[in-house]
Each structure stands twice: as structure tokens, then as C-alpha cells.
Amino acid sequence: MLRGNSGTQGDETTKAAEVFAIGIGECGSNIVGSYLKTSRDNKLPSRVRGYLLINTDRADLTKVRQKYGIPKENTLLYGASEIGVGGRFMDGYNAIMESKDIIFDQLANLGFEGVSGFCIFTSLGGGTGCGGAPAIIELLKQRFQEEEGRRIFVYVIGILPFEGQSSEALNSIWAVSKLLRAQLQERGADLTILLSNRTMLKRILQWRKGESVDYLRRELNVDIADIDSIEQMVPSTLDEGGAIEARTEQAFVELVNPMALDVVEAMLSPGVWESHKDVFPTTDLADYSRKLDPVVVPALYSDVGLIPDAGSMPRQLKTMIDYAVKECSYADVGEEPNAESVYYVLSGPAHIAKAEFGMHVKESLDKFIAPGAAITPCYVKYNTPDSRTDLLLLLGLPKIPELVTIINEATQLVNLHSGASPLKQGWFMRSKGTSRKELVDAINDFRELFSYYMTPGETME
Ligand SMILES: Nc1nc2c(ncn2[C@@H]2O[C@H](COP(=O)(O)OP(=O)(O)OP(=O)(O)O)[C@@H](O)[C@H]2O)c(=O)[nH]1
Ligand SMILES: [Mg+2]
Missing domain, CATH: 3.30.1330 (60s Ribosomal Protein L30; Chain: A;)
Known part of the structure; x- marks a missing residue:
């Protein structure tokens, strides 16, 4: 009887799809890491066969290992810099392509052969994850679909930036457009699941007003009188370059991550025995x-x-x-x-x-x-x-x-750095590793895909 029962369970488990989780860059690694830390017995749900956290930044990877108690073999440092790519997503893309062999070796050691799919966790606003996610998906699709002739599914859980992060807005647009375009060649994500930091923050502040005020007051050591003043904090903590102060961003991230985990758990839940x-x-x-x-x-x-x-x-x-x-x-x-x-x-x-x-x-x-x-x-x-x-x-x-805001933030940034002088246009190559044209094309993809927000004919040159 007992054996019969466990037999049924075993069959169920082998029939259903098994997935492999990859966290890439700081945000992606944090999300997978905190998932492990908060999950029952520090274990992955039964359908998740294994996980790997990868980054081009040595310090961040060490931090993630310590913070969430991740074994060394579940992490990988790759790329040439060891200090991340600082939002230059094309470097993030190339770093994956150049490290293909060591990444696949490690995935093989962790047992990724035979899984039905992959879940890739990343922010869309940084460089390592934003650029690396489309690259690793191309490689996975090539390996399984083109070389082995076996269909796999790849989901991306992508985090959209907080408000006022215009440089990140531009990266996000590039990444989503890249993923969708690659899909036309069967080399993109089957699903791109968007979670937005700005919306999650808004929700948390609404739902757990008192708790959030206390937490931020403590973390940031500022006197927050009420909820409205927190909502004002996003703009007021932007420096001249438009970046949120790092300390504030860190506090926001800690507030929203549990919310991101809930949705991942809910999506996995029907498949977990x-x-x-x-x-x-x-x-x-x-x-x-x-x-x-x-x-x-x-x-x-x-x-x-x-x-x-x-x-x-x-x-x-x-x-x-x-x-x-x-x-x-x-x-x-x-x-x-x-x-x-x-x-x-x-x-x-x-x-x-x-x-x-x-x-x-x-x-x-x-x-x-x-x-x-x-x-x-x-x-x-x-x-x-x-x-x-x-x-x-x-x-x-x-x-x-909110994509309208993101499109507008990105468009403004592109316009700011546009001009006849090649010196001016040098910004695109210097900070993103790509041409102005590629970014303009990505923005136009967005305008078309989400065209209902735009007045007809409104494309960038
Ligand atoms: N929700 C959430 N957002 C995060 C977290 N860590 C960073 N972010 C957001 O992610 C974006 C920055 O991307 P990172 O993941 O830090 O970048 P990266 O992929 O490591 O790339 P580089 O640092 O440029 O090499 C910003 O929008 C952050 O607010 C996190 O743990 N949770
Ligand atoms: Mg980083």
C-alpha cells in the first residue's frame, strides 16, 4: 500500500515538467537567493531540479552567497571584469556569449540535462542580467532545440525599474524588445513575466502602511511623517544624474522582494505535488x-x-x-x-x-x-x-x-544624447555598448507593440 502510494507520487513527478532556475546579475541572484532562504527547509519546490546564480561582479556574488547561505557550486563568476558591467548591457550580452563553455559545464554539473524548461530571474534595468538574459536564452534554445531537436520552454521573470531611473528604463526597453525579436527566430523567451519595482513599492506602501513607514524610518534614519512623504521620497532621492540614492534603493528592494517571491510561488504551486x-x-x-x-x-x-x-x-x-x-x-x-x-x-x-x-x-x-x-x-x-x-x-x-512613463523616460534620455556631433553620440557606445540606432529601434518596437498609448506616426528617427 505504502509502496503503491509513493509509486503514484513518483510517476506524477516524472511526468510533469521539471525546471531549472537561473538568477543572473544582482537582482536575479537576490530573488532566487531569498526564495531559497524563505522556502520550506531551504529547499526548492519539487518541480525545480536545480539552480545557478551567475554574475560578472565578484563582490556581489560573494555577498549573495553569504546573505542567503548559497553553496559555492550553485554560483558562477564569469566575464572579464569581476566588477560587473555597470549597466552597459551589451557587455552583459557579450560576457555570456564568451563564457558559454564554463556556464554550460556548471549547468551540466548541477543536472540541467533533461529538464523541460528554465526560469531566468533578472532585473531589466542593469547590465549583467539585462544583457545576459537574452544571451543565455539564445544559447539554451540553440543547445536544446537546434542541436538536440527537443523543445524547451524558457520563462524570464524580469524586474522593471523604480520611477525616475531613466537609464534603466532604456535598458528595460532594449531587453524586452530583444527577447521578443529573438522569439521570432525561436530563440527568445516563451514568456516574459514583468514585475515592476515601482508598482510593487506602491502596493506595499498601500497595504502595509504602518510597517513600511517604520521600516524605512529605521533603515534610512529619516523622519517620515506619513505615507505621502514616502511617495515623495522617490523623486526627492534622485540625484542630479537621475539615480535614486543607493541606500534608499536598497531599502526599497528589501521591501519589494517578498512580494516578488509570492508570485513565483503562486505560479509554481499547481505543479507541486x-x-x-x-x-x-x-x-x-x-x-x-x-x-x-x-x-x-x-x-x-x-x-x-x-x-x-x-x-x-x-x-x-x-x-x-x-x-x-x-x-x-x-x-x-x-x-x-x-x-x-x-x-x-x-x-x-x-x-x-x-x-x-x-x-x-x-x-x-x-x-x-x-x-x-x-x-x-x-x-x-x-x-x-x-x-x-x-x-x-x-x-x-x-x-x-507605466510603460508610457518608461518609454518617455527612455526617449528623453536618447534625445539628451543625440546630436550631429559624433562626440555626443559617443555616449551610446560608452554607456550601453551599442549604437543609438539599436536603442531607437527598440523604443520604436515598444511604441508599436503598445501602440494604443501613442498617437499614430509617432516614431523616433
Ligand atoms: N526587486 C529587486 N530589484 C533589484 C534588486 N537588486 C537590484 N534591483 C534593481 O535592479 C536594477 C539594477 O540591476 P542589477 O540587477 O543590480 O544589475 P546587474 O544585472 O547586476 O548588472 P550590473 O550591475 O550593471 O553589472 C535596479 O532597477 C535595481 O533597483 C533586488 O534584489 N530586488
Ligand atoms: Mg551588478
């Missing part, structure tokens, strides 16, 4: 990319107070969806995201996480999606009556108003 839960239909990480558009914004509403006995369930579900879309998204999608696809995961006790509610969920989602958009449900039913109810929404290609 647990004795007291049923998932319908069977869902694992690989399914998301089959049903969603390539750019995704998640929304996570945790601990939803749904009470079937207390009044109209359709109305309660509608309130839940409204709140999730408008208040719980990880990049602000505004009131009318007009998403082109949606995946939802409703988890909770048996009387709540049930397919019968699907019709109402669908009706409630209607005003947030484009006509004809596909909706894919998943129910995670816990056989413990007091389990919490959570709703995860994955919105495929939604409108993202």
Missing part, C-alpha cells in the same frame, strides 16, 4: 506558455475572503476579480488592461476552488480582456477546510500604462 490537494485540470509551469501571449503581467490576490453562504457568489467573485486586476497586479495595468489572454489559478478549500464558479469568473473577467481573448482556468483544491483562498491572474499582453 502535495498529499492534501487536487489540481484540475492538471497544470504545470509549461502550460502557461502554451496558453498565454509572450508578455505577461501577474496579479495575485492572497487570502481572499470569499464566503459562499454570505450572499451572492457571482457578486463576490466579481468583486474579487475587480480587486485583483486593479489593485494586485505586479505592473500597473490600469482599469482597462484589454488583455489578449488570461490564465487564472483559484486555490482554496473544496467549496471555493471549484469549476462551477468558472462561468462567473469568466463573466467578471470580460471587461478586462480583449474580445475573443482566451481564458484558461485552473483550480487548486485543498482538502483542509481552513485553507486560505488565493487568486493568481496571469494577463497576457495587457495594456501597461
Whole structure:
């Protein structure tokens, strides 16, 4: 009997997709590192076979190892500089390409052969991760799809910058455009999941007002009178070059990282085997990319107070969806995201996480999606009556108003450094490692992809 049970579990585990996690650069390494530190028994969920944290910055890698207790073999220093690439993303891109062999050797030592997919964690505003992520994806796709003829999925969990980081806005635009263009050649990310530091910070400040004020007051040793003054801090801590003061940024990052981890956990959850839960239909990480558009914004509403006995369930579900879309998204999608696809995961006790509610969920989602958009449900039913109810929404290609700000910040920066003189244009090569043209093309890609924000014909020359 016992053997029979464990046999079933074993079969389940081998059937379902296994993934490998890669954290690249400082942000990517921190996110994976803090995930490990906060997860049960310091272990990865059963579907995650292994992980590797890589960086071009020796000091940052050492810091991450110490902070999160990461074994040495799960980290790799690569590239020529040892001090990072300072936001020069083309150097980040080239460093991966030049270190292909040592990266793949280490991945092989950690058992990456045979996995179904990869999750790459990175910021989109730096250099090592922003430039390195598209490069490593190209290499992984080449290796598995072109050389072995085996399809793999690659997800990028990309962090958009805080407000007022114009140089990072430009990097982010380049990275997303690069990932999408590479996808046309089957060498890009299958899903780019956008989490925005500015939105996460906004949410945290709203939800945990008192706690956040106390924390920032302590960390920054400043007198914060109320929540409004924190919201003013972002602009007021910008120096003349437009960069947030490092200390403030660090404090913000510590505030938002737990929120980033929650969504990763929620996405993995349906595929993780647990004795007291049923998932319908069977869902694992690989399914998301089959049903969603390539750019995704998640929304996570945790601990939803749904009470079937207390009044109209359709109305309660509608309130839940409204709140999730408008208040719980990880990049602000505004009131009318007009998403082109949606995946939802409703988890909770048996009387709540049930397919019968699907019709109402669908009706409630209607005003947030484009006509004809596909909706894919998943129910995670816990056989413990007091389990919490959570709703995860994955919105495929939604409108993202904050991208307008990002596009404008990036455009301003490009204009600032444009001029007839080659000396002036030297800025692009010096600080990004690429030409002005490549950046202008990336901005124009964005304008087209998210064209609903732009007036027609508004492209850069
Ligand atoms: N949410 C979150 N954002 C972070 C974290 N660390 C850095 N960032 C953000 O990431 C961006 C900077 O990117 P990094 O990850 O530091 O850059 P990198 O990939 O190490 O590249 P270089 O330092 O340029 O070599 C900024 O927008 C930071 O605010 C983190 O732990 N969590
Ligand atoms: Mg770095």
C-alpha cells in the first residue's frame, strides 16, 4: 500500500515538467537567493531540479552567497571584469556569449540535462542580467532545440525599474524588445513575466502602511511623517544624474522582494505535488506558455475572503476579480488592461476552488480582456477546510500604462544624447555598448507593440 502510494507520487513527478532556475546579475541572484532562504527547509519546490546564480561582479556574488547561505557550486563568476558591467548591457550580452563553455559545464554539473524548461530571474534595468538574459536564452534554445531537436520552454521573470531611473528604463526597453525579436527566430523567451519595482513599492506602501513607514524610518534614519512623504521620497532621492540614492534603493528592494517571491510561488504551486490537494485540470509551469501571449503581467490576490453562504457568489467573485486586476497586479495595468489572454489559478478549500464558479469568473473577467481573448482556468483544491483562498491572474499582453512613463523616460534620455556631433553620440557606445540606432529601434518596437498609448506616426528617427 505504502509502496503503491509513493509509486503514484513518483510517476506524477516524472511526468510533469521539471525546471531549472537561473538568477543572473544582482537582482536575479537576490530573488532566487531569498526564495531559497524563505522556502520550506531551504529547499526548492519539487518541480525545480536545480539552480545557478551567475554574475560578472565578484563582490556581489560573494555577498549573495553569504546573505542567503548559497553553496559555492550553485554560483558562477564569469566575464572579464569581476566588477560587473555597470549597466552597459551589451557587455552583459557579450560576457555570456564568451563564457558559454564554463556556464554550460556548471549547468551540466548541477543536472540541467533533461529538464523541460528554465526560469531566468533578472532585473531589466542593469547590465549583467539585462544583457545576459537574452544571451543565455539564445544559447539554451540553440543547445536544446537546434542541436538536440527537443523543445524547451524558457520563462524570464524580469524586474522593471523604480520611477525616475531613466537609464534603466532604456535598458528595460532594449531587453524586452530583444527577447521578443529573438522569439521570432525561436530563440527568445516563451514568456516574459514583468514585475515592476515601482508598482510593487506602491502596493506595499498601500497595504502595509504602518510597517513600511517604520521600516524605512529605521533603515534610512529619516523622519517620515506619513505615507505621502514616502511617495515623495522617490523623486526627492534622485540625484542630479537621475539615480535614486543607493541606500534608499536598497531599502526599497528589501521591501519589494517578498512580494516578488509570492508570485513565483503562486505560479509554481499547481505543479507541486502535495498529499492534501487536487489540481484540475492538471497544470504545470509549461502550460502557461502554451496558453498565454509572450508578455505577461501577474496579479495575485492572497487570502481572499470569499464566503459562499454570505450572499451572492457571482457578486463576490466579481468583486474579487475587480480587486485583483486593479489593485494586485505586479505592473500597473490600469482599469482597462484589454488583455489578449488570461490564465487564472483559484486555490482554496473544496467549496471555493471549484469549476462551477468558472462561468462567473469568466463573466467578471470580460471587461478586462480583449474580445475573443482566451481564458484558461485552473483550480487548486485543498482538502483542509481552513485553507486560505488565493487568486493568481496571469494577463497576457495587457495594456501597461507605466510603460508610457518608461518609454518617455527612455526617449528623453536618447534625445539628451543625440546630436550631429559624433562626440555626443559617443555616449551610446560608452554607456550601453551599442549604437543609438539599436536603442531607437527598440523604443520604436515598444511604441508599436503598445501602440494604443501613442498617437499614430509617432516614431523616433
Ligand atoms: N526587486 C529587486 N530589484 C533589484 C534588486 N537588486 C537590484 N534591483 C534593481 O535592479 C536594477 C539594477 O540591476 P542589477 O540587477 O543590480 O544589475 P546587474 O544585472 O547586476 O548588472 P550590473 O550591475 O550593471 O553589472 C535596479 O532597477 C535595481 O533597483 C533586488 O534584489 N530586488
Ligand atoms: Mg551588478
